């Protein structure tokens with residue numbers, strides 16, 4: 074127990090006793106009440122999860138769930154993978170954090186691996202997806218500043234994060250509402266429409282930034298023709314091609330990075346989510362053109378590239394390689410698609426199945442939240458997006474049996490759904 078006097082609590086206020094590590098199950102009612110009183114109300118959480126193992130989670134009432142959310146594409150190796158537990162234990166007993174004032178033994182080798190997996194340039198570490206996209210945006214502006222260019226073309230229906238610049242890059246009014254004035258310099262094109270992108274170009278345009286699957290936007294993959302045409306057009310016009318691989322990166326789509334499905338080479342990509350497998354880390358990874366644009370002092374972050382986060386990301390990539398998870402994710406994605414396809418025929422309210430690898434969406438002809446809740450009642454976690462899409466993001470090491478278990482639950486829930 075910590076001495077409460079040491080926290081300088083306002084006189085007269087009482088505090089829930091602090092006993093951080095405990096084996097007893099938390100009191101859900103107390104957690105919910107305390108959350109409601111002290112958290113800003115920007116989230117509406119449901120279950121209280123207390124334990125995870127592989128593809129499964131257990132809530133505070135002991136109910137078991139098959140987790141096809143994975144912390145929204147984060148827990149790429151499932152929950153509490155033994156290699157991650159061991160790495161966390163080992164590194165936490167050695168060193169948590171120093172600062173970018175000093176070298177650490179993990180960051181350079183993580184950067185090397187990411188560079189060699191991608192476009193061969195250099196890496197900037199940070200802590201989240203939005204921060205990685207901020208890095209992409211700043212990189213583009215810095216590169217363009219010599220030619221007086223700063224505008225970035227992004228896509229309607231995209232999602233790039235919640236900081237001021239990234240919510241402005243996000244082409245969705247509902248994300249931007251209430252935060253005006255927004256930073257200047259973003260123009261929105263129609264996704265999968267090259268003519269629309271071309272029409273957005275001005276003499277100030279410096280880059281095009283997009284997701285190759287609009288995940289939050291409803292699991293919409295980019296067409297091959299669109300991406301090839303866009304990559305060529307960017308080259309012809311000396312524009313940067315920036316890819317937000319926050320959700321699609323690190324194997325999610327069945328290739329290491331989604332751009333590898335397209336036979337193109339972006340100028341830079343942003344990563345986060347699955348890279349740390351549940352430990353916060355983000356990265357901007359460049360090709361040669363952008364690798365030396367940020368000089369000393371031009372950008373930075375206290376936690377970016379710290380040893381504990383980098384040790385965890387290195388472990389994720391090691392397991393990824395040792396267990397051939399890219400190939401596995403591709404096979405499991407194909408299995409999930411083939412098992413779900415008959416449901417599209419069977420239920421009138423399912424209008425489509427779309428996605429890539431282990432990022433799949435069942436498109437419903439009406440709001441899908443009630444179906445998401447029905448699935449959770451039956452022990453399957455999914456995440457509704459764009460209002461009418463049931464999105465599935467299982468861990469990359471999900472098994473065949475677990476894929477079949479999920480599809481069985483979906484079938485049962487659809488059969489029981491009273492609409």
Ligand SMILES: Cc1ncc(COP(=O)(O)O)c(C=O)c1O
Nearest residue numbers: 201202203232233234317319320
């Ligand atoms: C494609 C994409 N970009 C950026 C982000 C923002 O990442 P973060 O929530 O880590 O800031 C997300 C988060 O869902 C995302 O899916």
